[in-house]
Amino acid sequence: MIITQDLGKVFKIGKKEKTEIKAxxxxxxxxxxxxxxxxxxxxxxGKTTTVRMLAGLIEPTSGSATINNLxxxxxxxxxxxxxxxxxxxPGMYERLSAEKNLAIFANLxxxxxxxxxxxxxxxxxxxxxxxxxxxxxxxxxxxxxxxxARALLHDPKVLFLDEPTSGLDPEAAKMVxxxxxxxxxLGRTIFMCTxxxxxxxxxxxxxxxxxxxxxxxxxxxxxxxxxxxxxIVVHLAVLQPEWADMLRGLPFVQAVEALExxxxxxxxxxxxxxxxxxxxxxxxxxxxxxxGELRHSLEQVYLxxxxxxxxxxxx
Amino acid sequence: MRHIRTIIDKEWAxxxxxxxxxxxxxxxxxxxxxxxxxxxxxxGEAVGDMNGSTADVPEAFLASCSGLSGGECMQIxxxxxxxxxxxxxxxxxxxxxxxxxxxxEKTTRSLEPLLATPITTVELLAGKSLAAAIPxxxxxxxxxxxxxxxxxxxxxxxxxxxxxxxxxWLLAILVVGPLMSIVAVNFALYVSSRVNDPRxxxxxxxxxxxxxxxxxxxxxxxxxxxxVTFMIIAIVVLAAVDVGMVFLGASIxxxxxxxxxxx
Numbered sequence: 375m376i377i378t379q380d381l382g383k384v385f386k387i388g389k390k391e392k393t394e395i396k397a398x399x400x401x402x403x404x405x406x407x408x409x410x411x412x413x414x415x416x417x418x419x420g421k422t423t424t425v426r427m428l429a430g431l432i433e434p435t436s437g438s439a440t441i442n443n444l445x446x447x448x449x450x451x452x453x454x455x456x457x458x459x460x461x462x463x464p465g466m467y468e469r470l471s472a473e474k475n476l477a478i479f480a481n482l483x484x485x486x487x488x489x490x491x492x493x494x495x496x497x498x499x500x501x502x503x504x505x506x507x508x509x510x511x512x513x514x515x516x517x518x519x520x521x522x523a524r525a526l527l528h529d530p531k532v533l534f535l536d537e538p539t540s541g542l543d544p545e546a547a548k549m550v551x552x553x554x555x556x557x558x559x560l561g562r563t564i565f566m567c568t569x570x571x572x573x574x575x576x577x578x579x580x581x582x583x584x585x586x587x588x589x590x591x592x593x594x595x596x597x598x599x600x601x602x603x604x605x606i607v608v609h610l611a612v613l614q615p616e617w618a619d620m621l622r623g624l625p626f627v628q629a630v631e632a633l634e635x636x637x638x639x640x641x642x643x644x645x646x647x648x649x650x651x652x653x654x655x656x657x658x659x660x661x662x663x664x665x666g667e668l669r670h671s672l673e674q675v676y677l678x679x680x681x682x683x684x685x686x687x688x689x
Numbered sequence: 690m691r692h693i694r695t696i697i698d699k700e701w702a703x704x705x706x707x708x709x710x711x712x713x714x715x716x717x718x719x720x721x722x723x724x725x726x727x728x729x730x731x732x733g734e735a736v737g738d739m740n741g742s743t744a745d746v747p748e749a750f751l752a753s754c755s756g757l758s759g760g761e762c763m764q765i766x767x768x769x770x771x772x773x774x775x776x777x778x779x780x781x782x783x784x785x786x787x788x789x790x791x792x793x794e795k796t797t798r799s800l801e802p803l804l805a806t807p808i809t810t811v812e813l814l815a816g817k818s819l820a821a822a823i824p825x826x827x828x829x830x831x832x833x834x835x836x837x838x839x840x841x842x843x844x845x846x847x848x849x850x851x852x853x854x855x856x857x858w859l860l861a862i863l864v865v866g867p868l869m870s871i872v873a874v875n876f877a878l879y880v881s882s883r884v885n886d887p888r889x890x891x892x893x894x895x896x897x898x899x900x901x902x903x904x905x906x907x908x909x910x911x912x913x914x915x916x917v918t919f920m921i922i923a924i925v926v927l928a929a930v931d932v933g934m935v936f937l938g939a940s941i942x943x944x945x946x947x948x949x950x951x952x
Binding site for chain 1: 691692694695698699702703706707797798799800801802803804805806807808809944945948949
């Protein structure tokens with residue numbers, strides 16, 4: 375659906391354009407149909423530049439890409455017709471009504487049934503009652519919803535969302551996330567730039583950690599495992615020190631840490647190995663209160679990835 | 690055509706929600722229409738005294754006065770100065786709209802979503818040009834219509850009325866004015882796409898008035914005579930400039946530069 379090969383962008387700035395800034399370098403990605411793909415990176419990482427390139431708004435300086443099987447640089451107008459884009463700031467016509475704003479874009483996207491599509495998305499996003507009001511009177515959340523509606527008017531197969539919940543209050547952000555979930559259910563391919571890691575963890579099938587170039591691409595779970603492995607925590611009524619040694623003797627146990635009344639055990643496959651661990655502990659007389667998986671946050675994964683690649687922020 | 694119509698519709702919907710813009714569009718034409726009427730009315734009372742006196746009229750202009758009295762000749766000579774006011778209307782009125790149209794969208798951040806649609810650069814610029822030029826041209830024509838209707842009411846002679854409703858004025862108002870409007874609008878759009886501040890765009894765009902002022906002063910100094918020949922030359926030159934500016938405008942409108950280097 376979205377395939378990039380060594381895509382790059384160098385901006386030339388300054389007098390006589392002598393200074394070069396590498397915004398994006400060697401970007402190779404394959405975003406699958408119907409996938410919610412998170413594009414994570416710090417401010418200034420080149421996320422917006424990437425979206426602008428993929429949307430045919432700015433020219434890459436190297437590499438190639440296809441979007442919906444359309445070649446970037448050769449079929450930009452067709453690409454723009456087949457994608458929807460939510461820009462970093464909504465950029466609505468504030469003096470005009472919500473309905474008028476959407477009607478303008480529906481016409482520019484050559485939508486056949488303009489009133490029907492406008493009505494459909496205003497209703498879907500809960501803005502129908504405010505359709506005649508000028509957008510200038512809308513809250514930030516309402517504007518963002520309207521901008522999402524604008525990106526969807528022509529029913530694009532691929533949707534680019536640049537920081538979709540940035541600056542929204544928790545309620546509005548939740549509403550936007552739920553809407554993205556519903557779009558996933560409809561089979562839309564979504565390319566989402568964000569630095570809201572919790573949101574990416576909840577919404578994205580796969581993520582790319584990116585700073586000028588891709589540092590890692592995989593599912594959030596796979597990236598966690600890749601960095602930290604999988605660990606379970608066994609909460610006990612009382613911890614006997616010899617139990618840790620006993621577990622270390624099991625062939626599938628990678629490591630055991632004893633912490634107060636807890637055992638933190640590293641395993642390759644907890645679903646398969648947990649029953650044996652429980653059996654061993656119970657036979658040794660342990661009173662197990664609770665077992666859970668130690669889950670690292672995506673933030674830890676993200677920061678660790680950046681750190682390992684020397685991309686972390688200087689203290 | 691659908692995209693161009695949509696841009697025109699959008700521009701008008703935005704512009705005409707601003708009362709100050711409506712005031713600008715209507716106030717100046719009103720003044721520019723009333724002023725020559727007042728002048729004609731005042732002159733009309735003195736025409737009797739001026740009969741036979743064409744001393745202040747350049748000799749080359751006298752050919753335009755055949756069949757008219759000396760006073761009437763003086764009237765149409767002076768009215769030609771006011772013709773330039775009518776030609777200024779379609780230049781000045783759209784500058785405000787056109788100068789704001791790109792830089793305004795940059796500042797409100799609405800340009801990026803607009804450029805992300807399948808609209809082509811030519812469609813975008815054509816829509817914005819027409820949205821600025823059409824109200825100015827229509828207003829100018831309406832003002833001229835009112836001017837013509839008011840002429841008999843203030844006692845202007847049939848000879849003078851015939852001259853004003855004749856080829857020189859009609860070419861000026863119906864052809865030269867719109868052609869000048871296209872030059873002004875394209876220049877303002879060019880400036881608007883290059884600057885970062887709407888105020889700068891308006892200030893710089895007003896430069897386009899200078900050639901009309903030059904014509905005005907050249908006529909006052911007797912260096913040029915505004916007649917049908919002058920109008921035909923102006924039409925040919927302006928048509929060529931228009932074509933050049935439209936192509937130039939489309940070729941130098943760099944979406945990437947506008948999106949990434951305007952801050």
